[in-house]
Amino acid sequence: MPRKYVIVGNGPAGLTAAESIRRDDATADIRIVGGENHPFYSRPGLAYLLTGSIPESSLFSRPDADYRRLGVTRTVGVAHRIERDAHRLVLTDGQVLPYDRLLLAVGARAVRPPTPGMELEGVTTFDSLDDTRAIIRMTRSAKRACVVGGGITALELAEGLAARGVETHYLMRGDRYWGSVLDAHESAVVEERLVEDGIRLHREVEVGRVIGHRGKVIAVEMNTAEQVPCDILAVAIGTQPRIELAQAAGMDTGKGIWTDTAFNTSDPDIFAAGDVAEMLDPKTGKRGLEALWSVAMEHGRIAGANMAGAQEHYRRPAPFNVTKIGGVTTTLIGAVGTGRSEADLLTLSRGDSQAWREQLDAFAVVADRGADHLRLVVGEDRIVGAVVMGDQAFSRPLQHIIRERVDIGWVRDRLVAGPGELRQGLAALIERTGSLAPA
Amino acid sequence: MVSAMIVAEPVRCVECGTCTYNCPLGVDVRGRVRQGLQISSSGCLTCGECVARCPRGVLRFEVSPVFLTTTRGN
Numbered sequence: 001m002p003r004k005y006v007i008v009g010n011g012p013a014g015l016t017a018a019e020s021i022r023r024d025d026a027t028a029d030i031r032i033v034g035g036e037n038h039p040f041y042s043r044p045g046l047a048y049l050l051t052g053s054i055p056e057s058s059l060f061s062r063p064d065a066d067y068r069r070l071g072v073t074r075t076v077g078v079a080h081r082i083e084r085d086a087h088r089l090v091l092t093d094g095q096v097l098p099y100d101r102l103l104l105a106v107g108a109r110a111v112r113p114p115t116p117g118m119e120l121e122g123v124t125t126f127d128s129l130d131d132t133r134a135i136i137r138m139t140r141s142a143k144r145a146c147v148v149g150g151g152i153t154a155l156e157l158a159e160g161l162a163a164r165g166v167e168t169h170y171l172m173r174g175d176r177y178w179g180s181v182l183d184a185h186e187s188a189v190v191e192e193r194l195v196e197d198g199i200r201l202h203r204e205v206e207v208g209r210v211i212g213h214r215g216k217v218i219a220v221e222m223n224t225a226e227q228v229p230c231d232i233l234a235v236a237i238g239t240q241p242r243i244e245l246a247q248a249a250g251m252d253t254g255k256g257i258w259t260d261t262a263f264n265t266s267d268p269d270i271f272a273a274g275d276v277a278e279m280l281d282p283k284t285g286k287r288g289l290e291a292l293w294s295v296a297m298e299h300g301r302i303a304g305a306n307m308a309g310a311q312e313h314y315r316r317p318a319p320f321n322v323t324k325i326g327g328v329t330t331t332l333i334g335a336v337g338t339g340r341s342e343a344d345l346l347t348l349s350r351g352d353s354q355a356w357r358e359q360l361d362a363f364a365v366v367a368d369r370g371a372d373h374l375r376l377v378v379g380e381d382r383i384v385g386a387v388v389m390g391d392q393a394f395s396r397p398l399q400h401i402i403r404e405r406v407d408i409g410w411v412r413d414r415l416v417a418g419p420g421e422l423r424q425g426l427a428a429l430i431e432r433t434g435s436l437a438p439a
Numbered sequence: 440m441v442s443a444m445i446v447a448e449p450v451r452c453v454e455c456g457t458c459t460y461n462c463p464l465g466v467d468v469r470g471r472v473r474q475g476l477q478i479s480s481s482g483c484l485t486c487g488e489c490v491a492r493c494p495r496g497v498l499r500f501e502v503s504p505v506f507l508t509t510t511r512g513n
């Protein structure tokens with residue numbers, strides 16, 4: 001009898017797991033259950049749909065034909081309950097799906113703060129295609145929007161709303177943008193661009209309550225008692241892994257579903273991967289979450305292989321994200337945190353990694369050239385993190401140098417000697433490493 | 440003569456489709472990146488639209504082997 005695999009979640013972790021299972025188990029019966037009534041789409045691409053740079057059709061990167069070719073059945077439905085003893089998954093519509101191996105790749109959802117008025121029409125998060133469609137619909141008649149939160153998602157919301165001609169106010173609890181990850185100069189570069197786009201920044205303010213009229217948001221009242229009238233309030237204060245299914249089934253959970261580096265959970269026949277997995281790092285003894293597309297794919301690849309019988313372990317590389325923040329192409333690699341506490345995020349945000357805020361025994365050196373900015377976080381014998389804004393020539397080699405923990409002993413003095421030496425020292429390091437060589 | 444080709448680094452890609460959407464020839468750049476297929480063998484003119492517009496730095500120009508051979512005078 002072919003083995004029955006059920007995957008909950010039609011995101012990058014779930015789909016990549018299905019591909020992996022198929023590679024290793026030709027006769028497997030593979031089913032993906034996804035709660036959204038859409039084919040697979042690029043979640044990070046929602047930001048570009050919101051700004052209007054691409055049409056919605058661009059987001060659908062895997063047509064249904066791909067699923068057929070892969071021999072994977074895609075069911076639209078919401079998983080309601082896991083019956084672990086019977087090895088069955090029950091959907092909200094009553095369907096019962098027996099499984100031999102189950103993967104929970106259910107992702108994370110945006111957190112809504114307990115502020116009064118959050119239930120009003122016009123208050124939105126930025127999680128899904130449905131959220132994005134609703135925001136676009138609202139911008140057709142909205143005059144003003146307020147954005148609260150931090151990280152990349154809040155910025156993408158502010159830029160998207162402004163691009164659609166809505167007067168946009170960005171309310172920050174901190175004194176500058178994303179102060180836990182960016183240094184003061186980097187925050188200033190981003191803020192300048194936001195102001196150029198017509199976005200109004202409010203610093204060190206907190207939302208006291210959301211004011212509504214006939215069920216719709218009409219204003220946000222700040223702790224200063226000042227009110228900003230608005231028709232849209234977009235919230236991006238962090239995400240929360242969807243642990244309910246696992247929790248109700250009595251599995252081990254914390255912030256996410258607990259896994260080891262092979263994506264096993266506390267149930268030997270259930271695996272978890274992607275944004276929902278809170279993995280134990282055997283080296284540090286700590287558990288960690290990530291909210292990155294490429295990480296979710298790698299999780300899925302390994303989890304799928306292990307479900308089909310392999311014994312692979314995830315080797316957590318220095319996480320990275322490259323994206324436009326405030327219109328400036330920016331790469332974040334490894335431990336770049338500033339040590340400041342997080343003002344605008346309650347939890348991990350999208351496109352974010354806890355590892356960025358790890359405080360290692362290291363210090364930062366900075367080199368700026370015009371609009372181009374480079375910050376290296378230099379440890380004892382290796383570079384532990386980097387921020388590359390603007391010119392991306394160093395971004396790819398640095399990704400390699402940091403991930404592979406390349407020894408910098410011989411060039412360290414030059415790297416830390418000052419801004420003038422930094423770029424040259426780095427160029428020498430890259431040449432020696434050979435990481436500029438074509439792949 | 441083709442003097443450069445476009446190469447990709449799939450691990451940076453988030454499948455947003457900006458490259459494919461902006462390709463004047465309608466090459467499915469995103470699909471090729473994911474499947475590890477060469478973009479140069481798709482009829483690509485190396486106009487650079489996809490390189491310039493990719494918000495994630497997935498794509499870059501690289502001097503093609505054809506060009507290297509020619510300049511070396513072989």
Ligand SMILES: Cc1cc2nc3c(=O)[nH]c(=O)nc-3n(C[C@H](O)[C@H](O)[C@H](O)COP(=O)(O)OP(=O)(O)OC[C@H]3O[C@@H](n4cnc5c(N)ncnc54)[C@H](O)[C@@H]3O)c2cc1C
Nearest residue numbers: 009011012013035043078079107274275291292293296351
């Ligand atoms: C606006 C935005 C911008 C982003 N920007 C970036 C970025 O710049 N860089 C980056 O690396 N990442 C970014 N991300 C994050 C990235 O998209 C996620 O890390 C990634 O999608 C996680 O993949 P996943 O498979 O774990 O979960 P998801 O992609 O969240 O997929 C989980 C799926 O499971 C479904 N599901 C949940 N519960 C159930 C249930 N009970 N039954 C059935 N189905 C269920 C959900 O509906 C969802 O479709 C961004 C995300 C958003 C929303």
